Amino acid sequence: MTRIKIFDTTLRDGEQSPGVNLNKSEKLEIAKQLEKLGVDVIEAGFPAASVGDFEAVKLIADTIKDSTVTALARCVKSDIDRAWSALKDTKNPRIHVFLATSPIHMEHKLKMNEDEVIETSVECVAYAKEKFKEIEWSAEDATRSDLDFLVRIITKVIDAGATVINLPDTVGFTTPEEYGAMFKYISENVPNIEKVELSTHCHNDLGLAVANTLAGIENGATQIEVSMNGIGERAGNAALEEVAVLLHIRKDFYPYHTRAVLKEIKRTSDLVSNLSGMQVQRNKAVIGQNAHSHESGIHQDGVLKNRETYEIITPELVGVTDANTIFIGKHSGSHAFKEKIAEFNMSLSDEESKAAFKAFKKITDVKKDVTDDDIYAILMEIKSESEMVERYRLNDFQINYDEDGVCTAQIEMVFPNGTVRTSKGSAFGSVEALFKTFVSMIPYTVNVIDYSMRSVGKGKDSLAEAHLKVNIENQQITGRSTNQDVLKASLDSYINAVNRFMIHEKQKAGAY
Numbered sequence: 288m289t290r291i292k293i294f295d296t297t298l299r300d301g302e303q304s305p306g307v308n309l310n311k312s313e314k315l316e317i318a319k320q321l322e323k324l325g326v327d328v329i330e331a332g333f334p335a336a337s338v339g340d341f342e343a344v345k346l347i348a349d350t351i352k353d354s355t356v357t358a359l360a361r362c363v364k365s366d367i368d369r370a371w372s373a374l375k376d377t378k379n380p381r382i383h384v385f386l387a388t389s390p391i392h393m394e395h396k397l398k399m400n401e402d403e404v405i406e407t408s409v410e411c412v413a414y415a416k417e418k419f420k421e422i423e424w425s426a427e428d429a430t431r432s433d434l435d436f437l438v439r440i441i442t443k444v445i446d447a448g449a450t451v452i453n454l455p456d457t458v459g460f461t462t463p464e465e466y467g468a469m470f471k472y473i474s475e476n477v478p479n480i481e482k483v484e485l486s487t488h489c490h491n492d493l494g495l496a497v498a499n500t501l502a503g504i505e506n507g508a509t510q511i512e513v514s515m516n517g518i519g520e521r522a523g524n525a526a527l528e529e530v531a532v533l534l535h536i537r538k539d540f541y542p543y544h545t546r547a548v549l550k551e552i553k554r555t556s557d558l559v560s561n562l563s564g565m566q567v568q569r570n571k572a573v574i575g576q577n578a579h580s581h582e583s584g585i586h587q588d589g590v591l592k593n594r595e596t597y598e599i600i601t602p603e604l605v606g607v608t609d610a611n612t613i614f615i616g617k618h619s620g621s622h623a624f625k626e627k628i629a630e631f632n633m634s635l636s637d638e639e640s641k642a643a644f645k646a647f648k649k650i651t652d653v654k655k656d657v658t659d660d661d662i663y664a665i666l667m668e669i670k671s672e673s674e675m676v677e678r679y680r681l682n683d684f685q686i687n688y689d690e691d692g693v694c695t696a697q698i699e700m701v702f703p704n705g706t707v708r709t710s711k712g713s714a715f716g717s718v719e720a721l722f723k724t725f726v727s728m729i730p731y732t733v734n735v736i737d738y739s740m741r742s743v744g745k746g747k748d749s750l751a752e753a754h755l756k757v758n759i760e761n762q763q764i765t766g767r768s769t770n771q772d773v774l775k776a777s778l779d780s781y782i783n784a785v786n787r788f789m790i791h792e793k794q795k796a797g798a799y
């Protein structure tokens with residue numbers, strides 16, 4: 288097994304993501320977590336870029352003990368001096384210098400010819416060698432560079448003292464076959480190549496960053512430059528968590544391993560996402576919210592019988608402790624639904640289970656996220672509909688508005704004991720009048736804590752969904768109802784909360 292070193296560039300290339308700006312204590316916090324994650328090299332920033340970045344690199348360099356700390360510099364003496372001032376007190380200071388080698392960058396950006404690029408690179412590596420033992424030199428835009436020019440310049444920078452040669456796919460242009468071939472060509476044609484370590488640095492513009500990184504590894508790279516959650520310039524860099532988990536999961540096929548502590552992945556990902564403000568997409572490989580969830584009935588049934596039918600990465604492997612592995616939704620089947628019912632510790636007859644599953648499927652057609660609360664409400668509804676459960680039922684209601692804007696509600700209810708009663712009440716709003724009238728008819732003290740309404744679906748015939756949180760006799764209960772009429776949905780959500788309270792009370796008393 289060949290050991291692959293992880294060079295994390297979350298704090299440098301990752302911070303180059305548009306909109307990301309980390310302060311020095313945030314950067315230190317991330318660096319400490321990267322150290323726990325077991326990364327070999329932390330690229331802490333670009334000290335010449337700003338005073339803040341210089342201070343952050345210095346703070347990280349002075350604090351981190353188990354990882355090498357490095358910083359980026361152009362082939363400019365003052366950049367190298369600045370990097371040295373920031374890094375000199377760390378255990379293994381490494382400088383990372385770079386210069387572009389592609390025709391387009393040399394001609395239009397640097398305005399240098401090939402010989403000048405070689406001379407500048409050699410001079411800067413030699414200058415850096417006066418201070419640093421470890422020098423990484425990057426051929427920026429290597430994948431659009433002439434291979435024989437790369438052979439010439441790499442030979443010279445190794446002679447000047449470089450210890451790591453990085454071949455970046457700066458603009459995410461290459462493909463696995465081509466990137467692998469470049470590493471092979473460089474390994475076979477640079478005469479002094481055995482003196483250095485080869486490194487990948489892949490961008491994700493064509494969605495190939497991880498595949499290209501793997502191709503680099505298969506062709507001689509022993510260091511990979513990656514970032515947490517794949518953040519970085521434009522479409523980002525190869526995602527650390529994806530490559531590390533890939534090498535672990537497919538160790539049957541790839542003879543490589545890293546030092547990454549995989550169970551620290553989730554914590555690191557969350558920290559980077561929170562501090563950078565770059566949210567992780569739900570379907571992101573390895574770490575997205577959906578990465579460990581199964582929604583469709585056939586998959587859920589398989590997973591319930593044996594996780595490995597549809598799961599290659601366990602949530603525990605990457606430190607996910609709160610995975611909703613069986614996501615109950617529109618595509619779920621009865622096996623998964625039964626499993627969910629069991630979580631509520633409620634015994635339902637076969638008839639009741641079938642009715643609950645039918646009601647659940649009906650809701651999934653109109654509601655995007657069916658929560659545990661929704662399922663609980665369905666189960667309560669089913670229970671309360673069964674013969675033995677007494678409950679309040681709405682027969683009819685009316686609202687009248689007078690000239691002063693006062694609303695009067697009239698409600699006709701069937702009581703739990705079967706009697707029918709009507710009552711009236713007034714308020715300045717129709718919902719308030721309904722709530723006030725209903726509460727005057729029941730023997731409980733109720734306080735509304737929260738009431739919200741949202742539309743389900745689109746258009747004028749969309750459904751109104753009312754959510755209510757109330758305190759009944761010192762217990763917090765939620766009520767929910769969906770209807771095309773907002774007032775009916777509101778009143779039903781109140782009645783639903785009171786009925787649920789009554790079921791709770793009966794459950795407590797051991798009635799069922």
Ligand SMILES: CC(=O)SCCNC(=O)CCNC(=O)[C@H](O)C(C)(C)COP(=O)(O)OP(=O)(O)OC[C@H]1O[C@@H](n2cnc3c(N)ncnc32)[C@H](O)[C@@H]1OP(=O)(O)O
Nearest residue numbers: 303333335336337361362363385386387396397427457520
């Ligand atoms: C592929 C990458 O990710 S490279 C890293 C990119 N990261 C960053 O640029 C973030 C930090 N950068 C900065 O804060 C600023 O760009 C600084 C402080 C480094 C430089 O700022 P300025 O001096 O104002 O220059 P500016 O950024 O506008 O232009 C870059 C200059 O560096 C030159 N340059 C670019 N790369 C290199 C290099 N590797 N070595 C030497 N010079 C270089 C450019 O040709 C240009 O020079 P010119 O002024 O003679 O035309």
Ligand SMILES: CC(C)C(=O)C(=O)O
Nearest residue numbers: 385425427428455457
């Ligand atoms: C500075 C270099 C390594 C870089 O980030 C790139 O080329 O993408």
Ligand SMILES: [Mg+2]
Nearest residue numbers: 300457488520
């Ligand atoms: Mg980059």
